[in-house]
Amino acid sequence: MAGLPVIEPYLARPRSVQARAEIDRIFFESSATTTFASDDARETFHDRWLGRYLAHDARHAFLAVAAPGTAEETIAGYLVGSLDDPAQAARFYDLGYFKSVAALTAQYPAQLHVNLAEAWRGQGVGGALVEAFCAHARAAGAPGVHVFTGRGMRNVRFYEAAGFRDVGAVAWNGSEIVMLGRSLS
Numbered sequence: 001m002a003g004l005p006v007i008e009p010y011l012a013r014p015r016s017v018q019a020r021a022e023i024d025r026i027f028f029e030s031s032a033t034t035t036f037a038s039d040d041a042r043e044t045f046h047d048r049w050l051g052r053y054l055a056h057d058a059r060h061a062f063l064a065v066a067a068p069g070t071a072e073e074t075i076a077g078y079l080v081g082s083l084d085d086p087a088q089a090a091r092f093y094d095l096g097y098f099k100s101v102a103a104l105t106a107q108y109p110a111q112l113h114v115n116l117a118e119a120w121r122g123q124g125v126g127g128a129l130v131e132a133f134c135a136h137a138r139a140a141g142a143p144g145v146h147v148f149t150g151r152g153m154r155n156v157r158f159y160e161a162a163g164f165r166d167v168g169a170v171a172w173n174g175s176e177i178v179m180l181g182r183s184l185s
């Protein structure tokens with residue numbers, strides 16, 4: 001059996017249609033939203049949580065690649081993120097909640113979204129992607145990093161184990177989402 005996936009910067013690999021298709025598949029398989037009112041709604045959702053990061057912030061993205069360089073090579077998971085304070089960056093103004101926690105995003109401006117293919121969960125691969133991103137963000141001078149997730153979601157334990165703690169909460173789409181922050185200084 002092949003070993004654990006290797007973590008690589010997204011831009012270190014030749015951009016291939018196949019890799020993009022695998023990332024998209026992992027994105028939709030991992031998302032809580034599974035049905036969409038229209039193709040446009042599906043595209044907007046994809047762009048909001050994945051597409052725009054690969055378009056604008058590809059240099060901050062990482063891949064976990066299983067069996068690299070072999071015929072069995074596959075994408076086990078990905079992490080996309082940004083280092084810019086999202087309360088100040090116009091491209092994130094569609095998510096109004098950032099403004100309401102602007103004092104916190106100033107402290108934890110970097111943000112990330114990490115997802116793994118189902119077969120690769122629970123083996124530390126997500127943690128390795130988060131560590132790669134945090135090291136990268138720290139080296140670039142970011143003072144902290146945050147994620148938002150649903151209160152009580154299973155992944156909260158994952159982030160706590162990765163050094164994040166509960167720093168705030170906002171109401172969004174009729175439920176509460178928690179802001180988890182990790183200092184990088």
Ligand SMILES: CC(C)(COP(=O)(O)OP(=O)(O)OC[C@H]1O[C@@H](n2cnc3c(N)ncnc32)[C@H](O)[C@@H]1OP(=O)(O)O)[C@@H](O)C(=O)NCCC(=O)NCCS
Nearest residue numbers: 030114115116121122123124125126127149154155157158
């Ligand atoms: C969350 C996720 C990135 C964690 O990566 P991982 O490599 O599986 O995590 P690790 O092996 O380092 O740590 C295990 C912890 O991850 C979390 N986790 C594992 N499988 C999970 C799943 N299917 N859904 C959500 N969280 C999961 C749990 O907190 C788990 O700890 P537990 O077993 O005590 O509950 C990965 O499981 C995943 O992609 N899950 C589904 C999508 C998701 O929730 N993405 C985050 C969006 S904010």
